[in-house]
Amino acid sequence: MKNTKSYIAIVFSLIAGLSLVSCNSHDDTGWEFAPNMYNSRAYEPLTQINSNSINPGGLNMRKPVAGTIARRKFNTKFTQEDGSVVEDLMVYDFGKDDLALAANVKNPIPWSEQAEEEGKVLYERNCMHCHGEKGAGDGKVAAKYKGVPNYSSDALKNVSAGHIFHVITFGKGRMWPHAAQVTPIERWKIAHYVARLQIGG
Amino acid sequence: MINNISKKLLSFIIVLSSFQLSVIAQDGDAAAGETLFKNNCAQCHATDASVIVGPGMAGIEDRRDAAWIKKWVNNPAAVIASGDKYAVELYEKFNKTQMTAFPAFGEAEIKNILAYIKQANSAPAPTAAPADGAAAAQAQDTGGGQFFNIVLVVLLVIMGMVLVALLAVLNLLTKLSTADGEEYKSPMDALKANLKGLAADKTIRTAAVWLFIILATKASLDGMFKIGVHQGYAPEQPIKFSHKLHAGDMQINCAYCHTGVYKGKQSGIPSSSICMNCHNTIKKESPEIQKIYAAIEKNQPIEWVRVHNLPDLAYFNHSQHTTVGGLDCANCHGDIQKMEVVEQRSTLTMGWCIDCHRKTDVNSKGNAYYDALLTAHKSTSKETMKVEDNGGLECAKCHY
Numbered sequence: 001m002k003n004t005k006s007y008i009a010i011v012f013s014l015i016a017g018l019s020l021v022s023c024n025s026h027d028d029t030g031w032e033f034a035p036n037m038y039n040s041r042a043y044e045p046l047t048q049i050n051s052n053s054i055n056p057g058g059l060n061m062r063k064p065v066a067g068t069i070a071r072r073k074f075n076t077k078f079t080q081e082d083g084s085v086v087e088d089l090m091v092y093d094f095g096k097d098d099l100a101l102a103a104n105v106k107n108p109i110p111w112s113e114q115a116e117e118e119g120k121v122l123y124e125r126n127c128m129h130c131h132g133e134k135g136a137g138d139g140k141v142a143a144k145y146k147g148v149p150n151y152s153s154d155a156l157k158n159v160s161a162g163h164i165f166h167v168i169t170f171g172k173g174r175m176w177p178h179a180a181q182v183t184p185i186e187r188w189k190i191a192h193y194v195a196r197l198q199i200g201g
Numbered sequence: 202m203i204n205n206i207s208k209k210l211l212s213f214i215i216v217l218s219s220f221q222l223s224v225i226a227q228d229g230d231a232a233a234g235e236t237l238f239k240n241n242c243a244q245c246h247a248t249d250a251s252v253i254v255g256p257g258m259a260g261i262e263d264r265r266d267a268a269w270i271k272k273w274v275n276n277p278a279a280v281i282a283s284g285d286k287y288a289v290e291l292y293e294k295f296n297k298t299q300m301t302a303f304p305a306f307g308e309a310e311i312k313n314i315l316a317y318i319k320q321a322n323s324a325p326a327p328t329a330a331p332a333d334g335a336a337a338a339q340a341q342d343t344g345g346g347q348f349f350n351i352v353l354v355v356l357l358v359i360m361g362m363v364l365v366a367l368l369a370v371l372n373l374l375t376k377l378s379t380a381d382g383e384e385y386k387s388p389m390d391a392l393k394a395n396l397k398g399l400a401a402d403k404t405i406r407t408a409a410v411w412l413f414i415i416l417a418t419k420a421s422l423d424g425m426f427k428i429g430v431h432q433g434y435a436p437e438q439p440i441k442f443s444h445k446l447h448a449g450d451m452q453i454n455c456a457y458c459h460t461g462v463y464k465g466k467q468s469g470i471p472s473s474s475i476c477m478n479c480h481n482t483i484k485k486e487s488p489e490i491q492k493i494y495a496a497i498e499k500n501q502p503i504e505w506v507r508v509h510n511l512p513d514l515a516y517f518n519h520s521q522h523t524t525v526g527g528l529d530c531a532n533c534h535g536d537i538q539k540m541e542v543v544e545q546r547s548t549l550t551m552g553w554c555i556d557c558h559r560k561t562d563v564n565s566k567g568n569a570y571y572d573a574l575l576t577a578h579k580s581t582s583k584e585t586m587k588v589e590d591n592g593g594l595e596c597a598k599c600h601y
Contacts, residue, residue: 026435026544029510031428038429038512046467046507057502125454125463137244140451144483146245147254153241155301173298174254176478181460 075185078108090184094166102166103159109188119193122186126178135197147174151197159198161191229309229316238314241303248321255295258318271311274303429512435544436506440492449538455530462530466518470505473497508543509534515551516599526588527564558593562586 032038039049043060051058078086088108094101109115123131132138135151142148149156168187171177182190238248245254261270265287273280273288277300280288292299371388399405447453455462458475462468473493480490496503511517522528530537535546547553563586565571571586578586592598 026433026542027437029431029434031424033428037514038510040513044513046470047510047513057500059502125456129451129453129457141453141479141483142244144451145479146482149244149301150240153303154305155241155303173301174482176481178478180472180474181457 078110080110090188096170099163099166099170099172103163105162105165107161107165107188107191109185109192111192115189116192116196119189119191120196122182122190123193126182126186127190130175134201135194145174151194152200157198161188161195164191164194229312229314231313231316231320234313234315234317235321237310238317242314245300248318254298255300256291259322261318262315267308267311267315270315271306271308273300274306274311276302276304278302430548430550431510431545432548433544434508435542436508437542438506439504441489443541444537444543445539445541455537462519463524465520468519473503508545509549511549514600516601525564525568526561527566554599555594558588561588563588563591 040047043052045061048060052060055062076087076089078088080086086108090108092102092105128139129141130137130139130145130148131151132142132148137148137150139148151157165184165187166172167175168182168190169177169179169184242258247253247257248259250257250259265273269287277288281292281299368388375388375391447458448455455468458471459468460471460475473496476490476493477497480493484490485494493503522533523530533547533549535544537543563571563574565575565586574591575586578590582590587593
């Protein structure tokens with residue numbers, strides 16, 4: 001009887017020791033000191049502590065009122081190669097089906113090595129996983145998504161910068177619109193780099 | 202015997218290759234057709250009967266004549282608009298996805314492509330087998346983890362049994378050795394007697410007390426340093442999104458989904474529209490992806506759990522570090538592309554920030570903003586300009 005008691009004591013202390021070592025839970029942020037300085041008192045969009053009782057979905061964020069126009073954070077005046085200055089607000093009055101119309105719009109950003117290089121960086125961030133490193137439609141995701149064309153194919157090797165701009169904005173065929181992710185000025189820069197890929201790099 | 206077999210094999214190969222030659226010797230050039238097909242058509246059409254985006258091309262010559270195919274390839278929209286019954290049915294069948302027009306294709310190109318399609322269909326398909334093999338290997342892979350767990354549990358049980366058996370043997374042996382007259386002592390009693398002896402010793406008692414004090418102090422100090430540090434925090438998310446699959450295997454750039462990371466303070470949590478750019482097609486039926494569909498239908502936010510939290514008392518801006526500083530995401534976030542569940546790898550303490558600001562050179566390459574600062578710095582110091590030289594340690598840079 002006495003023996004069983006001591007056995008129980010040993011087992012219990014072992015369990016206690018183990019639980020002390022293994023109590024590092026991945027679902028827990030651990031102790032905090034003075035959380036009133038950690039958690040914002042003002043409403044913040046991505047550091048939300050409590051559910052918001054005023055807004056739909058309990059979110060701190062609200063959708064902008066319908067018809068809101070985003071304030072432009074970018075340059076709107078571009079000096080062309082011939083010295084003339086083109087002012088382009090990059091707000092175009094064409095819709096999803098106006099591809100032919102958009103194809104006539106000229107790229108307001110004149111070609112320069114720097115513009116193409118910036119386009120390349122943006123292409124690698126936003127397009128490459130489907131369209132492939134050289135625009136052959138052989139990105140890793142394209143193997144799953146299917147139907148990603150080759151930029152240098154006969155159908156696409158001659159399309160204009162305006163066409164490319166429209167496709168990024170509104171999508172085409174199986175590709176969905178990327179206007180929310182890629183700003184107009186970024187789209188024009190990407191068009192410069194895609195032009196390079198159309199002639200095979 | 203072996204010679205005989207090899208001769209037979211050789212003749213068989215010759216027959217096979219001559220058969221292939223006869224296929225190539227048609228009116229179109231299959232080799233030229235192959236290049237054309239792979240560059241222009243293969244993204245949407247397979248040479249066999251399987252559907253990729255558009256219909257499979259096997260037997261196309263039996264379905265349509267070369268003139269119709271040319272008309273269609275040159276301008277599919279016009280053929281549909283003309284009310285051609287076959288074309289309209291095709292358009293309806295494939296979810297009204299219109300084929301891209303290839304106006305430059307003449308009769309010769311179409312013939313070459315048709316020759317290639319015919320050749321590809323007459324040749325045996327070798328690609329299916331390795332794909333099956335890979336799938337099987339993968340299935341075994343996922344089974345491997347579970348098997349390992351079972352082995353571990355069985356080993357533990359066996360070890361427990363061995364321990365019990367050993368104790369029983371020890372008990373028996375002590376009983377046997379004390380059989381001649383002495384009082385029987387169980388191993389537990391013997392242990393107790395020993396411990397009592399030790400506890401009576403003053404030196405050992407003092408040493409034990411000191412050891413306890415030292416260990417307790419270290420444990421509490423360690424514990425205090427962990428207050429407010431979330432390193433290792435890896436909460437379960439509402440959707441089992443794998444960064445290993447998306448950023449690792451699929452090589453999708455971080456900025457594709459975290460669109461703000463080069464532009465603003467926050468890198469941002471992607472909206473479900475970004476998920477839908479791919480998942481309108483890929484793995485639509487998966488229960489995890491159906492959660493996104495449900496959220497969109499009910500117009501309810503997906504409540505992702507934020508992993509990296511800086512206290513409100515510290516200001517941090519992503520674009521300053523990524524665009525201006527030129528740092529990689531992995532600098533602070535670790536190997537995200539290898540994580541199934543995202544974990545906070547760095548401590549994100551003030552000491553950690555300061556340490557990096559002391560060590561890191563200002564990224565002044567191609568940035569005229571720093572030119573005057575660099576000249577001023579060079580006139581007073583031989584060292585390169587670190588972030589701390591540019592006010593990277595000033596309190597008000599981050600706390601205001």
